[in-house]
Amino acid sequence: MNSRERVLAALRREPVDRTPVCNPTSVATVELMDLSDSYFPDANRDPERMARLAATSYTELGFDSIMPVFSIIQESSALGCKIQWEQKDNWPTVRMREPIYTEPDDIRIPPDFLQHPDLQCVLNAIRILRKEYGNEVAIIGKTMGPWSLGYHCFGVEPFLLMSLDDEGKTKLCLDRLKEVTIQFGLAQLEAGADALTLPDHATGDLVSGEYYARYLRDMHIEFAQRLPIPLILHICGRTVDRMGYIAETGMAAFHYDSKNDPAESMAIVKDRIALVGNINNPETLFSKGPEEVRREVYRNLDAGVNLVGPECAIPLQTTIENLKEIPLAVRDWHKEHVQ
Amino acid sequence: MPELADIQNEFLRQEIADYIERPDERARILASFVKASAPMQTIAAALIEGKNKVVDQLTREALEAGTSALEVMDDGLISAMAIVGIKFRENFIFVPEVLSCARAMKAGMAHIEPILSASGIEPIAKVIMGTVKGDLHDIGKNLCIMMLRGAGFEVIDLGVDTSPDRFLEAVETHEAPLLGMSALLTTTMPNMGRTIEAFIDADLRDKVKIMVGGAPVTQDFADEMGADGYGKDAVACVALAKKLVGAAA
Structure with a gap:
Protein backbone atom coordinates (compact mmCIF):
# COMPACT_ATOMS: atom_id res chain seq x y z
CA MET A 1 0.00 0.00 0.00
CA ASN A 2 1.23 3.52 -0.61
CA SER A 3 0.47 6.35 1.77
CA ARG A 4 -2.65 7.50 -0.04
CA GLU A 5 -4.11 4.01 -0.26
CA ARG A 6 -3.33 3.45 3.41
CA VAL A 7 -5.04 6.65 4.57
CA LEU A 8 -8.11 6.15 2.41
CA ALA A 9 -8.48 2.52 3.48
CA ALA A 10 -8.19 3.51 7.14
CA LEU A 11 -10.82 6.20 6.64
CA ARG A 12 -13.11 3.48 5.28
CA ARG A 13 -12.13 1.31 8.29
CA GLU A 14 -10.78 -1.33 5.92
CA PRO A 15 -7.63 -3.44 6.59
CA VAL A 16 -4.26 -1.67 6.17
CA ASP A 17 -0.66 -2.92 6.01
CA ARG A 18 0.15 -0.56 8.90
CA THR A 19 -1.67 2.23 10.67
CA PRO A 20 -1.31 5.48 8.72
CA VAL A 21 0.17 8.59 10.30
CA CYS A 22 -2.12 11.47 9.56
CA ASN A 23 -2.25 15.20 10.20
CA PRO A 24 -5.83 16.36 9.71
CA THR A 25 -5.09 19.83 11.12
CA SER A 26 -1.50 21.06 10.69
CA VAL A 27 2.08 20.04 11.44
CA ALA A 28 3.74 23.21 10.17
CA THR A 29 6.65 24.24 12.41
CA VAL A 30 9.34 26.88 12.36
CA GLU A 31 11.97 24.23 11.60
CA LEU A 32 9.94 22.97 8.63
CA MET A 33 9.56 26.55 7.42
CA ASP A 34 13.36 26.85 7.44
CA LEU A 35 13.74 23.56 5.59
CA SER A 36 11.25 24.50 2.88
CA ASP A 37 12.17 28.17 2.77
CA SER A 38 8.48 28.93 3.17
CA TYR A 39 7.40 30.98 6.16
CA PHE A 40 4.28 32.22 7.92
CA PRO A 41 2.47 34.45 7.15
CA ASP A 42 3.21 34.11 3.40
CA ALA A 43 2.77 30.34 3.52
CA ASN A 44 -0.87 31.00 4.39
CA ARG A 45 -1.47 33.27 1.39
CA ASP A 46 0.76 32.06 -1.44
CA PRO A 47 -0.20 28.68 -2.97
CA GLU A 48 3.35 27.72 -4.00
CA ARG A 49 4.70 28.37 -0.51
CA MET A 50 1.67 26.76 1.10
CA ALA A 51 2.17 23.58 -0.94
CA ARG A 52 5.93 23.55 -0.29
CA LEU A 53 5.58 23.84 3.48
CA ALA A 54 2.69 21.37 3.61
CA ALA A 55 4.61 18.74 1.63
CA THR A 56 7.28 18.55 4.34
CA SER A 57 4.94 16.45 6.49
CA TYR A 58 5.37 13.72 3.84
CA THR A 59 8.90 14.39 2.59
CA GLU A 60 10.61 15.27 5.89
CA LEU A 61 8.48 13.73 8.62
CA GLY A 62 7.26 10.58 6.91
CA PHE A 63 3.56 11.16 7.51
CA ASP A 64 1.07 9.54 5.12
CA SER A 65 -0.89 12.70 4.42
CA ILE A 66 -0.37 16.32 3.44
CA MET A 67 -2.55 19.08 4.85
CA PRO A 68 -1.96 22.48 3.22
CA VAL A 69 -4.53 24.45 5.24
CA PHE A 70 -2.50 25.34 8.32
CA SER A 71 -4.97 27.73 9.93
CA ILE A 72 -8.74 28.11 10.28
CA ILE A 73 -9.19 31.60 8.89
CA GLN A 74 -9.68 31.27 5.12
CA GLU A 75 -13.49 31.16 4.89
CA SER A 76 -13.92 33.84 7.54
CA SER A 77 -11.49 36.07 5.68
CA ALA A 78 -13.56 35.57 2.53
CA LEU A 79 -16.73 36.46 4.42
CA GLY A 80 -15.18 39.76 5.51
CA CYS A 81 -13.69 39.10 8.96
CA LYS A 82 -10.54 41.00 9.86
CA ILE A 83 -7.49 38.76 10.05
CA GLN A 84 -4.37 39.24 12.10
CA TRP A 85 -1.77 37.62 9.81
CA GLU A 86 1.05 37.56 12.37
CA GLN A 87 4.68 36.60 11.66
CA LYS A 88 6.81 33.51 11.20
CA ASP A 89 6.35 32.30 14.76
CA ASN A 90 2.62 32.85 15.21
CA TRP A 91 -0.60 31.66 13.66
CA PRO A 92 -2.91 33.92 11.74
CA THR A 93 -6.12 34.52 13.67
CA VAL A 94 -9.54 36.01 13.11
CA ARG A 95 -10.12 39.20 15.09
CA MET A 96 -13.23 37.92 16.82
CA ARG A 97 -13.44 41.04 18.95
CA GLU A 98 -14.51 42.82 15.77
CA PRO A 99 -17.47 40.68 14.67
CA ILE A 100 -19.05 41.24 11.28
CA TYR A 101 -22.54 39.89 12.08
CA THR A 102 -25.08 40.43 14.84
CA GLU A 103 -28.23 38.97 13.24
CA PRO A 104 -28.98 36.03 10.92
CA ASP A 105 -29.97 38.44 8.17
CA ASP A 106 -26.45 39.90 8.24
CA ILE A 107 -25.13 36.61 6.84
CA ARG A 108 -24.39 37.08 3.17
CA ILE A 109 -22.19 34.71 1.22
CA PRO A 110 -20.71 36.82 -1.57
CA PRO A 111 -21.54 35.51 -5.06
CA ASP A 112 -17.81 35.40 -5.85
CA PHE A 113 -16.98 33.83 -2.48
CA LEU A 114 -14.81 31.07 -3.96
CA GLN A 115 -12.78 33.61 -5.93
CA HIS A 116 -11.46 35.22 -2.75
CA PRO A 117 -7.62 35.08 -2.78
CA ASP A 118 -7.44 33.21 0.53
CA LEU A 119 -9.72 30.44 -0.78
CA GLN A 120 -8.03 30.39 -4.18
CA CYS A 121 -4.72 29.98 -2.38
CA VAL A 122 -5.93 26.72 -0.79
CA LEU A 123 -7.50 25.43 -4.02
CA ASN A 124 -4.34 26.15 -6.00
CA ALA A 125 -2.13 24.59 -3.33
CA ILE A 126 -4.19 21.39 -3.53
CA ARG A 127 -3.82 21.40 -7.34
CA ILE A 128 -0.04 21.88 -7.04
CA LEU A 129 0.26 19.04 -4.54
CA ARG A 130 -1.88 16.71 -6.62
CA LYS A 131 0.26 17.43 -9.67
CA GLU A 132 3.50 17.00 -7.74
CA TYR A 133 2.62 13.86 -5.79
CA GLY A 134 -0.01 12.19 -7.97
CA ASN A 135 -1.65 9.36 -6.08
CA GLU A 136 1.21 8.49 -3.72
CA VAL A 137 0.13 10.49 -0.66
CA ALA A 138 -3.25 11.52 0.70
CA ILE A 139 -3.98 15.21 0.25
CA ILE A 140 -6.40 16.47 2.86
CA GLY A 141 -8.29 19.74 2.57
CA LYS A 142 -10.20 21.64 5.24
CA THR A 143 -13.61 23.27 5.32
CA MET A 144 -14.80 25.00 8.47
CA GLY A 145 -18.10 24.01 10.05
CA PRO A 146 -20.85 26.55 10.82
CA TRP A 147 -20.34 26.53 14.59
CA SER A 148 -16.72 27.65 14.20
CA LEU A 149 -17.76 30.22 11.59
CA GLY A 150 -20.31 31.47 14.11
CA TYR A 151 -17.50 32.21 16.60
CA HIS A 152 -15.50 34.02 13.95
CA CYS A 153 -18.32 36.09 12.48
CA PHE A 154 -20.42 36.86 15.58
CA GLY A 155 -17.65 36.70 18.23
CA VAL A 156 -17.36 33.75 20.62
CA GLU A 157 -19.16 35.32 23.56
CA PRO A 158 -22.10 36.81 21.62
CA PHE A 159 -22.51 33.57 19.67
CA LEU A 160 -22.54 31.38 22.77
CA LEU A 161 -24.96 33.71 24.54
CA MET A 162 -27.20 33.68 21.47
CA SER A 163 -27.21 29.89 21.59
CA LEU A 164 -28.59 30.05 25.12
CA ASP A 165 -30.98 32.96 24.60
CA ASP A 166 -32.50 32.07 21.23
CA GLU A 167 -32.27 28.55 19.85
CA GLY A 168 -34.26 29.36 16.72
CA LYS A 169 -32.08 32.29 15.78
CA THR A 170 -28.92 30.27 16.38
CA LYS A 171 -30.18 27.45 14.18
CA LEU A 172 -31.03 29.92 11.45
CA CYS A 173 -27.46 31.30 11.58
CA LEU A 174 -26.00 27.82 11.40
CA ASP A 175 -28.26 26.90 8.52
CA ARG A 176 -27.12 29.91 6.53
CA LEU A 177 -23.43 29.46 7.39
CA LYS A 178 -23.45 25.78 6.43
CA GLU A 179 -23.49 26.78 2.76
CA VAL A 180 -19.97 28.16 3.26
CA THR A 181 -18.86 24.72 4.45
CA ILE A 182 -20.49 23.01 1.49
CA GLN A 183 -19.24 25.42 -1.18
CA PHE A 184 -15.61 25.42 -0.06
CA GLY A 185 -15.68 21.66 0.54
CA LEU A 186 -16.95 20.89 -2.94
CA ALA A 187 -14.38 23.26 -4.46
CA GLN A 188 -11.54 21.42 -2.69
CA LEU A 189 -12.91 18.08 -3.82
CA GLU A 190 -12.87 19.40 -7.38
CA ALA A 191 -9.32 20.72 -6.92
CA GLY A 192 -8.15 17.20 -6.02
CA ALA A 193 -8.44 16.71 -2.26
CA ASP A 194 -8.76 13.09 -1.12
CA ALA A 195 -10.50 13.91 2.16
CA LEU A 196 -11.60 16.97 4.10
CA THR A 197 -11.12 17.91 7.71
CA LEU A 198 -14.22 19.64 9.02
CA PRO A 199 -13.38 21.55 12.22
CA ASP A 200 -16.50 22.59 14.09
CA HIS A 201 -15.45 23.78 17.51
CA ALA A 202 -18.33 22.69 19.69
CA THR A 203 -15.54 21.77 22.06
CA GLY A 204 -15.86 19.90 25.30
CA ASP A 205 -14.40 22.89 27.11
CA LEU A 206 -17.16 25.19 25.88
CA VAL A 207 -20.43 23.36 25.31
CA SER A 208 -22.10 20.10 26.32
CA GLY A 209 -22.74 16.91 24.39
CA GLU A 210 -26.43 17.78 24.52
CA TYR A 211 -25.59 21.03 22.70
CA TYR A 212 -23.85 19.02 19.99
CA ALA A 213 -26.96 16.87 19.57
CA ARG A 214 -29.27 19.89 19.57
CA TYR A 215 -27.39 22.11 17.18
CA LEU A 216 -24.95 20.10 15.09
CA ARG A 217 -25.71 16.39 14.80
CA ASP A 218 -28.28 16.75 11.98
CA MET A 219 -26.15 19.29 10.19
CA HIS A 220 -23.13 17.01 10.30
CA ILE A 221 -25.25 14.18 8.90
CA GLU A 222 -26.22 16.55 6.09
CA PHE A 223 -22.52 17.34 5.40
CA ALA A 224 -21.75 13.63 5.14
CA GLN A 225 -24.56 13.31 2.62
CA ARG A 226 -23.84 16.40 0.54
CA LEU A 227 -20.03 16.23 0.43
CA PRO A 228 -19.08 13.06 -1.50
CA ILE A 229 -15.61 12.74 0.04
CA PRO A 230 -14.37 11.25 3.33
CA LEU A 231 -14.93 13.82 6.09
CA ILE A 232 -12.80 14.03 9.24
CA LEU A 233 -14.65 15.93 11.95
CA HIS A 234 -12.35 17.83 14.32
CA ILE A 235 -13.54 18.94 17.76
CA CYS A 236 -11.11 19.79 20.57
CA GLY A 237 -11.41 19.00 24.25
CA ARG A 238 -13.02 16.14 26.10
CA THR A 239 -15.72 14.86 23.78
CA VAL A 240 -16.69 11.39 25.00
CA ASP A 241 -20.13 12.78 25.87
CA ARG A 242 -20.79 13.41 22.16
CA MET A 243 -18.76 10.69 20.45
CA GLY A 244 -21.82 8.44 20.31
CA TYR A 245 -23.67 11.10 18.31
CA ILE A 246 -20.62 11.84 16.17
CA ALA A 247 -20.22 8.16 15.33
CA GLU A 248 -23.69 8.17 13.80
CA THR A 249 -23.20 11.15 11.47
CA GLY A 250 -21.89 9.12 8.55
CA MET A 251 -18.60 11.01 8.57
CA ALA A 252 -15.51 8.89 7.89
CA ALA A 253 -13.47 9.86 10.93
CA PHE A 254 -13.31 11.87 14.13
CA HIS A 255 -10.06 13.68 14.99
CA TYR A 256 -10.00 13.54 18.77
CA ASP A 257 -8.13 15.31 21.57
CA SER A 258 -5.72 13.88 24.14
CA LYS A 259 -8.23 14.66 26.88
CA ASN A 260 -10.02 11.49 25.77
CA ASP A 261 -8.63 8.07 26.60
CA PRO A 262 -8.05 6.09 23.37
CA ALA A 263 -9.53 2.82 24.68
CA GLU A 264 -12.57 4.57 26.20
CA SER A 265 -13.12 6.46 22.94
CA MET A 266 -12.84 3.34 20.79
CA ALA A 267 -15.33 1.58 23.05
CA ILE A 268 -17.83 4.38 22.48
CA VAL A 269 -17.51 4.74 18.70
CA LYS A 270 -17.08 0.99 18.08
CA ASP A 271 -16.88 0.35 14.33
CA ARG A 272 -19.13 3.22 13.33
CA ILE A 273 -16.44 5.83 12.59
CA ALA A 274 -12.62 5.87 12.40
CA LEU A 275 -10.66 7.70 15.09
CA VAL A 276 -7.64 9.91 14.32
CA GLY A 277 -5.34 11.18 17.03
CA ASN A 278 -4.52 11.87 19.75
CA ILE A 279 -0.88 12.69 20.66
CA ASN A 280 -0.87 15.52 23.18
CA ASN A 281 0.54 18.76 21.77
CA PRO A 282 1.56 21.09 24.60
CA GLU A 283 2.73 18.58 27.19
CA THR A 284 4.18 15.87 24.95
CA LEU A 285 5.05 16.97 21.41
CA PHE A 286 6.12 20.46 22.49
CA SER A 287 7.53 19.90 25.98
CA LYS A 288 8.80 16.34 26.14
CA GLY A 289 10.97 13.99 24.13
CA PRO A 290 10.66 11.11 21.64
CA GLU A 291 10.24 8.52 24.38
CA GLU A 292 7.03 10.12 25.66
CA VAL A 293 5.78 10.62 22.09
CA ARG A 294 6.35 6.93 21.42
CA ARG A 295 4.40 5.99 24.55
CA GLU A 296 1.38 7.94 23.36
CA VAL A 297 1.58 6.45 19.87
CA TYR A 298 1.59 2.97 21.41
CA ARG A 299 -1.41 3.81 23.60
CA ASN A 300 -3.39 4.71 20.50
CA LEU A 301 -2.28 1.67 18.56
CA ASP A 302 -2.97 -0.65 21.48
CA ALA A 303 -6.50 0.73 21.58
CA GLY A 304 -7.01 0.14 17.86
CA VAL A 305 -7.17 3.79 16.80
CA ASN A 306 -7.38 3.87 12.99
CA LEU A 307 -5.03 6.76 12.12
CA VAL A 308 -2.35 8.20 14.42
CA GLY A 309 -1.27 11.83 14.63
CA PRO A 310 -1.15 14.95 16.79
CA GLU A 311 -4.39 15.92 18.53
CA CYS A 312 -4.65 19.33 16.82
CA ALA A 313 -2.50 21.90 15.02
CA ILE A 314 0.85 21.73 16.78
CA PRO A 315 2.79 24.58 18.40
CA LEU A 316 5.10 26.08 15.80
CA GLN A 317 8.16 25.53 18.00
CA THR A 318 7.62 21.75 18.18
CA THR A 319 10.80 19.85 17.23
CA ILE A 320 11.10 17.77 14.09
CA GLU A 321 12.68 15.03 16.20
CA ASN A 322 9.45 14.57 18.14
CA LEU A 323 7.29 14.61 15.02
CA LYS A 324 9.48 12.07 13.23
CA GLU A 325 9.10 9.78 16.21
CA ILE A 326 5.41 9.26 15.40
CA PRO A 327 5.91 7.29 12.14
CA LEU A 328 8.96 5.53 13.61
CA ALA A 329 6.92 4.38 16.61
CA VAL A 330 4.05 3.26 14.39
CA ARG A 331 6.42 1.10 12.30
CA ASP A 332 8.03 -0.39 15.42
CA TRP A 333 4.67 -1.17 16.99
CA HIS A 334 3.63 -3.04 13.87
CA LYS A 335 6.92 -4.98 13.78
CA GLU A 336 6.29 -6.01 17.38
CA HIS A 337 2.74 -7.06 16.54
CA VAL A 338 3.38 -9.11 13.38
CA GLN A 339 0.95 -11.99 13.37
CA MET B 1 -23.12 23.75 61.76
CA PRO B 2 -25.52 25.30 59.23
CA GLU B 3 -28.08 23.03 57.60
CA LEU B 4 -29.70 23.18 54.20
CA ALA B 5 -33.06 23.83 55.87
CA ASP B 6 -31.64 27.04 57.37
CA ILE B 7 -31.61 28.64 53.92
CA GLN B 8 -34.91 30.35 53.15
CA ASN B 9 -34.77 30.39 49.37
CA GLU B 10 -36.08 27.12 47.96
CA PHE B 11 -34.25 27.42 44.64
CA LEU B 12 -30.92 27.87 46.42
CA ARG B 13 -31.61 24.89 48.68
CA GLN B 14 -32.28 22.76 45.62
CA GLU B 15 -29.16 24.00 43.82
CA ILE B 16 -26.95 23.15 46.79
CA ALA B 17 -28.62 19.76 47.26
CA ASP B 18 -28.28 18.88 43.57
CA TYR B 19 -24.86 20.22 42.68
CA ILE B 20 -22.61 20.86 45.66
CA GLU B 21 -21.24 17.49 46.67
CA ARG B 22 -17.87 18.11 48.35
CA PRO B 23 -18.42 18.47 52.12
CA ASP B 24 -15.98 21.39 52.53
CA GLU B 25 -17.56 23.33 49.68
CA ARG B 26 -21.07 22.56 50.87
CA ALA B 27 -20.21 23.76 54.37
CA ARG B 28 -18.69 26.99 53.04
CA ILE B 29 -21.60 27.73 50.75
CA LEU B 30 -24.18 26.90 53.40
CA ALA B 31 -22.41 29.23 55.80
CA SER B 32 -22.43 32.07 53.27
CA PHE B 33 -26.13 31.73 52.47
CA VAL B 34 -27.35 31.12 56.00
CA LYS B 35 -26.11 34.56 56.98
CA ALA B 36 -27.56 36.15 53.83
CA SER B 37 -30.86 38.00 54.08
CA ALA B 38 -33.88 36.89 52.05
CA PRO B 39 -33.45 39.66 49.42
CA MET B 40 -29.77 38.70 48.98
CA GLN B 41 -30.77 35.07 48.52
CA THR B 42 -33.27 36.16 45.87
CA ILE B 43 -30.54 38.06 44.02
CA ALA B 44 -28.29 35.00 44.22
CA ALA B 45 -30.99 32.73 42.83
CA ALA B 46 -31.65 35.12 39.93
CA LEU B 47 -27.94 35.25 39.15
CA ILE B 48 -27.65 31.45 39.09
CA GLU B 49 -30.57 31.37 36.65
CA GLY B 50 -28.80 33.95 34.47
CA LYS B 51 -31.61 36.52 34.82
CA ASN B 52 -29.61 39.67 34.24
CA LYS B 53 -32.57 42.06 34.18
CA VAL B 54 -33.87 40.69 37.48
CA VAL B 55 -30.41 40.99 39.08
CA ASP B 56 -30.13 44.53 37.77
CA GLN B 57 -33.48 45.51 39.27
CA LEU B 58 -33.05 43.70 42.60
CA THR B 59 -29.55 45.10 43.13
CA ARG B 60 -30.77 48.62 42.50
CA GLU B 61 -33.71 48.14 44.87
CA ALA B 62 -31.51 46.64 47.60
CA LEU B 63 -29.06 49.55 47.44
CA GLU B 64 -31.92 52.06 47.48
CA ALA B 65 -33.36 50.30 50.52
CA GLY B 66 -30.09 50.86 52.36
CA THR B 67 -28.32 47.53 52.01
CA SER B 68 -24.59 48.11 51.78
CA ALA B 69 -22.82 47.57 48.46
CA LEU B 70 -20.46 45.09 50.10
CA GLU B 71 -23.33 43.04 51.46
CA VAL B 72 -25.04 42.85 48.07
CA MET B 73 -21.78 41.90 46.39
CA ASP B 74 -20.71 39.26 48.92
CA ASP B 75 -24.05 37.72 49.89
CA GLY B 76 -25.92 38.16 46.62
CA LEU B 77 -23.46 38.04 43.76
CA ILE B 78 -20.18 36.40 44.82
CA SER B 79 -21.88 33.61 46.79
CA ALA B 80 -23.99 32.80 43.76
CA MET B 81 -20.97 32.76 41.46
CA ALA B 82 -19.34 30.25 43.79
CA ILE B 83 -22.17 27.82 43.00
CA VAL B 84 -21.92 28.64 39.28
CA GLY B 85 -18.17 27.97 39.36
CA ILE B 86 -18.61 24.58 40.98
CA LYS B 87 -21.38 23.59 38.56
CA PHE B 88 -19.05 24.54 35.70
CA ARG B 89 -16.10 22.66 37.16
CA GLU B 90 -18.20 19.53 37.56
CA ASN B 91 -19.64 19.81 34.01
CA PHE B 92 -23.22 20.38 35.16
CA ILE B 93 -23.17 23.56 33.10
CA PHE B 94 -20.93 24.83 30.28
CA VAL B 95 -19.61 28.14 29.02
CA PRO B 96 -22.89 29.54 27.58
CA GLU B 97 -24.58 29.14 30.97
CA VAL B 98 -21.56 30.63 32.78
CA LEU B 99 -21.58 33.59 30.39
CA SER B 100 -25.24 34.11 31.11
CA CYS B 101 -24.54 34.15 34.87
CA ALA B 102 -21.58 36.47 34.32
CA ARG B 103 -23.82 38.82 32.38
CA ALA B 104 -26.19 38.85 35.36
CA MET B 105 -23.30 39.51 37.73
CA LYS B 106 -22.11 42.38 35.56
CA ALA B 107 -25.60 43.86 35.71
CA GLY B 108 -25.40 43.87 39.50
CA MET B 109 -21.79 45.02 39.66
CA ALA B 110 -22.61 48.01 37.46
CA HIS B 111 -24.47 49.46 40.48
CA ILE B 112 -21.96 48.30 43.07
CA GLU B 113 -18.59 49.22 41.56
CA PRO B 114 -19.07 53.00 41.58
CA ILE B 115 -20.00 52.86 45.27
CA LEU B 116 -17.00 50.70 46.17
CA SER B 117 -14.63 52.85 44.11
CA ALA B 118 -15.81 55.96 45.91
CA SER B 119 -15.46 54.33 49.32
CA GLY B 120 -11.66 54.10 49.11
CA ILE B 121 -11.41 50.50 50.33
CA GLU B 122 -7.83 49.24 49.86
CA PRO B 123 -7.56 46.37 47.37
CA ILE B 124 -6.04 43.04 48.47
CA ALA B 125 -3.37 43.41 45.77
Missing part, protein backbone atom coordinates in the same frame (compact mmCIF):
# COMPACT_ATOMS: atom_id res chain seq x y z
CA LYS B 126 -2.84 44.47 42.18
CA VAL B 127 -3.07 41.77 39.52
CA ILE B 128 -1.98 42.07 35.89
CA MET B 129 -4.12 39.87 33.63
CA GLY B 130 -3.83 39.11 29.91
CA THR B 131 -4.19 36.50 27.19
CA VAL B 132 -0.81 35.51 25.75
CA LYS B 133 0.70 36.60 22.45
CA GLY B 134 -1.03 35.21 19.37
CA ASP B 135 -4.23 34.29 21.22
CA LEU B 136 -7.34 36.42 20.86
CA HIS B 137 -9.61 34.47 23.23
CA ASP B 138 -10.68 36.16 26.43
CA ILE B 139 -13.85 34.63 27.85
CA GLY B 140 -12.05 32.71 30.59
CA LYS B 141 -9.75 35.59 31.39
CA ASN B 142 -12.67 37.99 31.66
CA LEU B 143 -14.53 35.65 34.03
CA CYS B 144 -11.43 35.48 36.20
CA ILE B 145 -11.12 39.26 36.20
CA MET B 146 -14.72 39.69 37.21
CA MET B 147 -14.30 37.26 40.11
CA LEU B 148 -10.96 38.77 41.17
CA ARG B 149 -12.46 42.27 41.27
CA GLY B 150 -15.40 40.93 43.22
CA ALA B 151 -12.99 39.35 45.70
CA GLY B 152 -11.24 42.67 46.28
CA PHE B 153 -8.29 42.65 43.90
CA GLU B 154 -7.40 45.59 41.69
CA VAL B 155 -7.06 44.15 38.20
CA ILE B 156 -5.18 45.71 35.30
CA ASP B 157 -6.50 44.01 32.18
CA LEU B 158 -4.03 43.94 29.28
CA GLY B 159 -6.60 42.29 26.99
CA VAL B 160 -5.66 39.71 24.36
CA ASP B 161 -2.56 39.04 22.23
CA THR B 162 -0.23 40.29 24.97
CA SER B 163 3.50 40.17 24.28
CA PRO B 164 6.02 39.27 26.99
CA ASP B 165 7.26 42.88 26.87
CA ARG B 166 3.79 44.23 27.63
CA PHE B 167 3.45 41.89 30.60
CA LEU B 168 6.88 43.00 31.85
CA GLU B 169 6.10 46.65 31.41
CA ALA B 170 2.75 46.38 33.18
CA VAL B 171 4.19 44.55 36.19
CA GLU B 172 6.92 47.16 36.53
CA THR B 173 4.69 50.17 35.95
CA HIS B 174 1.98 49.07 38.38
CA GLU B 175 4.36 47.35 40.81
CA ALA B 176 1.98 44.40 40.77
CA PRO B 177 2.94 41.36 42.86
CA LEU B 178 0.75 39.06 40.80
CA LEU B 179 0.39 38.22 37.11
CA GLY B 180 -2.20 35.98 35.43
CA MET B 181 -1.85 34.60 31.91
CA SER B 182 -4.50 32.84 29.87
CA ALA B 183 -4.40 30.78 26.65
CA LEU B 184 -7.12 28.85 24.87
CA LEU B 185 -5.05 27.33 22.09
CA THR B 186 -2.51 24.56 22.35
CA THR B 187 -0.57 26.47 19.70
CA THR B 188 -0.24 29.57 21.89
CA MET B 189 0.31 27.93 25.27
CA PRO B 190 4.10 27.90 24.79
CA ASN B 191 3.98 31.69 24.90
CA MET B 192 3.31 31.37 28.62
CA GLY B 193 6.77 29.82 28.97
CA ARG B 194 8.29 32.53 26.80
CA THR B 195 6.76 35.21 28.98
CA ILE B 196 8.10 33.58 32.13
CA GLU B 197 11.53 33.39 30.50
CA ALA B 198 11.31 37.10 29.72
CA PHE B 199 10.76 37.80 33.43
CA ILE B 200 13.81 35.66 34.27
CA ASP B 201 15.90 37.47 31.64
CA ALA B 202 14.80 40.85 33.00
CA ASP B 203 15.70 39.73 36.53
CA LEU B 204 12.10 40.32 37.64
CA ARG B 205 10.97 36.76 38.22
CA ASP B 206 11.40 36.96 41.99
CA LYS B 207 9.29 40.10 42.18
CA VAL B 208 6.08 38.62 40.80
CA LYS B 209 4.02 35.49 41.32
CA ILE B 210 2.75 34.08 38.04
CA MET B 211 -0.47 32.11 37.64
CA VAL B 212 -1.70 30.50 34.44
CA GLY B 213 -4.98 29.08 33.18
CA GLY B 214 -7.10 28.32 30.13
CA ALA B 215 -8.97 25.33 28.78
CA PRO B 216 -5.99 23.29 27.51
CA VAL B 217 -3.64 24.29 30.36
CA THR B 218 -2.94 21.73 33.08
CA GLN B 219 -1.04 21.67 36.36
CA ASP B 220 1.71 19.64 34.66
CA PHE B 221 2.08 22.22 31.91
CA ALA B 222 2.12 25.05 34.46
CA ASP B 223 4.90 23.28 36.35
CA GLU B 224 6.81 22.62 33.13
CA MET B 225 6.64 26.33 32.21
CA GLY B 226 7.76 27.41 35.68
CA ALA B 227 4.55 29.11 36.79
CA ASP B 228 3.78 29.57 40.48
CA GLY B 229 0.27 28.23 40.18
CA TYR B 230 -2.51 26.96 37.94
CA GLY B 231 -6.21 27.67 38.24
CA LYS B 232 -8.72 25.43 36.47
CA ASP B 233 -11.51 28.01 36.52
CA ALA B 234 -12.43 31.46 37.81
CA VAL B 235 -13.21 30.27 41.33
CA ALA B 236 -9.86 28.47 41.51
CA CYS B 237 -8.17 31.58 40.13
CA VAL B 238 -9.42 33.68 43.04
CA ALA B 239 -8.36 31.08 45.61
CA LEU B 240 -4.94 30.82 43.95
CA ALA B 241 -4.50 34.59 43.79
CA LYS B 242 -5.29 34.89 47.51
CA LYS B 243 -2.87 32.08 48.31
CA LEU B 244 -0.07 33.59 46.23
CA VAL B 245 -0.32 36.99 47.89
CA GLY B 246 -0.86 35.52 51.34
CA ALA B 247 -4.39 36.82 51.77
CA ALA B 248 -7.05 35.07 53.83
CA ALA B 249 -9.20 32.72 51.75
